[in-house]
Structures are given as structure tokens and as C-alpha cells.
Amino acid sequence: MLRSSAALVVGMLASGCGGSSIQSALHPASPASAKIAWLWWFLFGICSAVFLAVMGLMVAGLLRRPPGEPYTVPPNGTRFVVVGGILIPAVLLLTMLVASLQTTVALKVPANDLTIQVVGHQWWWEVRYPREGIATANEIEIPTGRTVRLELTSADVIHSFWVPRLNGKMDLVPGHTNTFWIAADRPGTYRGQCAEYCGLQHAHMSFYVVALPPEEYRAWVEARQRPHPPPANRELVRGRQVFTSGGCKTCHTVRGTDATGTVGPDLTHVGSRLTLGAGTLPNTAGTLRGWIEGSQSAKPGNRMPRTYLSPDDLHALAAYLQTLD
Numbered sequence: 001m002l003r004s005s006a007a008l009v010v011g012m013l014a015s016g017c018g019g020s021s022i023q024s025a026l027h028p029a030s031p032a033s034a035k036i037a038w039l040w041w042f043l044f045g046i047c048s049a050v051f052l053a054v055m056g057l058m059v060a061g062l063l064r065r066p067p068g069e070p071y072t073v074p075p076n077g078t079r080f081v082v083v084g085g086i087l088i089p090a091v092l093l094l095t096m097l098v099a100s101l102q103t104t105v106a107l108k109v110p111a112n113d114l115t116i117q118v119v120g121h122q123w124w125w126e127v128r129y130p131r132e133g134i135a136t137a138n139e140i141e142i143p144t145g146r147t148v149r150l151e152l153t154s155a156d157v158i159h160s161f162w163v164p165r166l167n168g169k170m171d172l173v174p175g176h177t178n179t180f181w182i183a184a185d186r187p188g189t190y191r192g193q194c195a196e197y198c199g200l201q202h203a204h205m206s207f208y209v210v211a212l213p214p215e216e217y218r219a220w221v222e223a224r225q226r227p228h229p230p231p232a233n234r235e236l237v238r239g240r241q242v243f244t245s246g247g248c249k250t251c252h253t254v255r256g257t258d259a260t261g262t263v264g265p266d267l268t269h270v271g272s273r274l275t276l277g278a279g280t281l282p283n284t285a286g287t288l289r290g291w292i293e294g295s296q297s298a299k300p301g302n303r304m305p306r307t308y309l310s311p312d313d314l315h316a317l318a319a320y321l322q323t324l325d
């Protein structure tokens with residue numbers, strides 16, 4: 001418990017505060033979030049001006065009438081109320097409504113040629129590239145400078161897809177596909193988070209969008225399409241055997257082996273992922289072993305049961321999974 005708690009803290013430090021991983025809609029990195037940030041500042045500006053004006057008038061009112069003097073309606077009082085209390089608020093509210101509607105229209109899904117399917121699960125993200133024939137989890141690699149169409153749905157309850165620096169939120173609804181899009185202006189790692197309460201581990205349902213320059217993205221796809229080489233030594237052979245002969249394959253897929261489970265994340269390239277447990281832990285040899293042995297300590301309630309492996313089998317299994325990059 002202590003070890004997994006320590007690993008958890010390390011994970012939070014590693015994933016939470018990095019410069020490029022901040023989850024702020026006010027640090028836009030895409031055309032969509034730039035529009036949202038502009039709207040935010042516009043609304044903030046109007047609301048701040050109104051707040052200051054109202055507070056100013058209140059202070060002026062308090063100072064103007066000496067204590068003890070009876071209240072009298074000032075000349076032009078009615079006109080002031082009509083202009084200041086009805087006309088100006090109506091114009092401001094209308095302006096804010098028009099700006100909001102304009103932004104909503106400007107955020108509609110643009111034409112594009114790259115589609116990625118994302119399925120929400122309690123509590124992780126299944127990611128499929130249908131045309132490329134590859135699958136991953138809790139991480140979405142995209143090329144920079146291109147709009148990426150997302151098809152969002154859920155396998156269980158309602159989740160919400162949110163990468164604040166790349167676009168607004170969109171729900172993942174069971175039995176229904178919502179179309180959405182993201183784009184990244186420049187390479188980087190952008191943290192996303194489930195934004196709809198979806199159960200015990202809702203807070204541990206994060207993910208990363210990794211934006212790569214187009215040529216690096218192409219290389220990433222090609223590398224994911226190539227089959228893995230056979231295990232290079234006896235420990236890795238043993239690790240693969242533990243994986244395919246034990247319970248792992250009931251829930252997980254590793255392409256090229258007879259493990260074809262679909263309950264849990266596809267592990268074909270688990271070795272190259274940034275995190276384990278949908279952003280719960282950084283992905284290292286130690287945390288991987290800890291996760292296999294006791295994922296219920298790090299993320300109570302997740303679907304992965306406790307495994308009972310000998311230390312040698314556990315080491316071999318984690319070593320094998322780490323080679324799957």
C-alpha cells in the first residue's frame with residue numbers, strides 16, 4: 001500500500017505539473033481552443049467592467065448622502081434606471097449571446113481525412129485508428145496542423161472527452177456516436193480528463209494527446225503496424241508465456257499472439273505508453289510490476305483483478321510488456 005501510494009505521488013508529480021501538460025483552456029494550442037479562450041476573455045472583460053461599474057455606483061451612492069438626511073429621488077432618476085438597469089444590461093447580454101453563438105458555430109467539425117474512434121470505459125479510454133488498423137489506450141497520437149475527427153461513444157456510462165488546450169468538451173454516450181474534433185498547432189503532450197462524473201475512479205480517467213510533426217506521426221503509425229519481433233531472450237519468452245497462458249489474455253489483446261481479450265486496454269504497444277491506469281501512474285518497470293500485482297491499491301474498483309504470480313514470473317511478464325513498444 002505504502003509503495004503504491006509513493007508511486008502515486010511520483011505519478012502525480014510527473015504528470016500534473018509539467019509545462020506542456022497543464023490542463024488550461026486559457027493556454028490554447030489549437031484553433032478551436034483559441035476561439036474558446038477568446039470568448040472566455042471577452043466574457044470576463046464584460047463581466048468585470050459591469051462588476052466594477054456597479055460597485056463604483058454603490059460606493060458613490062453611499063458617499064453621496066450624508067447620514068441622517070432623508071432620501072430624495074435625484075433629477076433624471078427614472079431615466080438613469082431605464083438606461084442603466086434595462087437598456088445597457090439588455091445590450092450587454094445580447095452581445096454576449098451573439099459572441100457565444102458565433103463561437104459555437106465556428107467550432108463545428110471541419111472537413112478532414114483522419115478519423116480516430118474513442119470509446120469511454122469505466123475508467124479508461126479505448127482508442128482506435130480504423131483506417132490504419134491500430135489500437136491503443138489512454139493516449140491519442142495525432143499529427144500537428146491537421147484537424148482530427150473523433151467518433152466518441154461509451155461502453156458503459158456517460159463520460160466526457162476534454163482536452164482543454166485542444167477543444168471544449170464532448171460527451172461519450174452509450175449506444176450513440178458523437179462527432180467531435182481536435183487539432184494541435186504545435187508538437188506537444190496535452191493532458192485530457194474525463195469531465196463527466198462516471199463512478200468511483202472518475203478522477204483517474206485521464207489521458208494524453210501526443211501531437212507529433214507529420215513525418216514523426218507517419219513513422220509512429222508505421223511502427224505500430226509492424227508486428228513485434230519474437231522475444232529476444234529467455235526471460236522475455238517466459239514473460240510472453242505468462243501473459244498468454246495466464247488470465248491476462250482473457251481481457252487484453254496483444255496483436256501477433258493468441259491474446260485477443262477486449263475487456264481491458266489493448267496492450268500491443270503498452271511499453272511505449274506514458275502512463276498506466278489512465279494517467280494513474282507513470283509507466284516504468286517498477287510501476288508496471290506494481291500495477292500487475294496490486295492495481296486495486298493504486299486505483300480501487302478498477303476491473304483488473306489481483307494477480308498471483310511468483311516474483312520471477314512477475315518480473316518476466318513486466319519485462320516482456322515493456323518490450324511491446
Ligand code: CUA
Nearest residue numbers: 159194196198
Ligand atoms: Cu469517465 Cu468520468
